[in-house]
Amino acid sequence: MAKNITNKKLAVLTSGGDASGMNACVRTVVRYGLNHGFEVYGVKHGYSGLVNDEVIRMDYGSVSNSVHAGGTLLKTSRCPEFKEKEVMLKAVNNLLNRDIGNLIVIGGDGSFRGVEDMHENTELNVIGVPGTIDNDMGYTDYTIGFDTACNTVIDAILKLRDTITSHDRIMILEVMGRDSGNIALNSAVAGGAEYVIVPEAPADVDEIAKSVKRGFDKGKTSTIILLAEGKNYLKDELIQKVAAATNRRVNHMALGYMQRGGIPTMSDRVLAARMAQRAVDLIECGQSGRVVGVRGGDIYDTTVLEALRIPKEFDEGLYKLAMVISK
């Protein structure tokens, strides 16, 4: 993986969807990098900023008071044109022309495809760190931002429960995760939602409707159904069938971008710091085309190609447990 250039100039950028903990990650890249003798630079607005040469020098003070901040202070973007080879080459040349030979990219699987392209086609040494609330990458148990997003959902469940209990109602709470049910499943278990519907498992809407009715017949005074984004096409059918079966009002709410922002949890901040440290260590060893992950609590790294190849395993055990403990 090592390439010919090894230099002591290192840039960092955040790309794709913002995730809480990205700032904690940048902070460690900057301070640990400086501590290891690197000149550190930030690229603003993700790959768009790389194309437009938005490069700033980062010192210790540039990341002061940022460990707790949500979003990304370096800003981020979607940059579809980065998939075009000429655009990517121009972007990388902006760094190479400044004699910056190393780049750390914090982002999701789309951003990692950019990492692979840059690694494969240029002299730049590129390392990826997983920052996405979706936790949808198979090579790593957790991604930066996932824990904070789940805690936001749990907080929403707590607050919505007050209102729907007061009115004896049912709430369908739609949560993010793209094709992954990870946010929904983990939040359902941790937040005590009665039902969870995820893309990875079949859902029988008629059976759910009957079950919700049985719950109210037995004395329940509220029901929360967590609906993962990847199954939101079931929303209308759910509302209609659950309302018909129970003769109660069914509310629907999509939590949306509420799940992206907010103060990162301790877990996300520590994960971000540990992953950033490994990323800088890899750069220091002249590595490229690798991404940092966590397995069984241990930080590790693998090739970006391998990371993109491994499908996310669905936690069947946790799903079965959710089915048992929820109602």
Ligand code: ADP
């Ligand atoms: P995330 O990184 O959170 O998954 P996206 O899927 O939007 O977010 O990807 C972020 C950026 O990564 C895109 O806007 C684009 O610049 C770059 N990217 C995505 N897919 C590719 C690809 N196949 N090749 C090169 N770059 C890509």
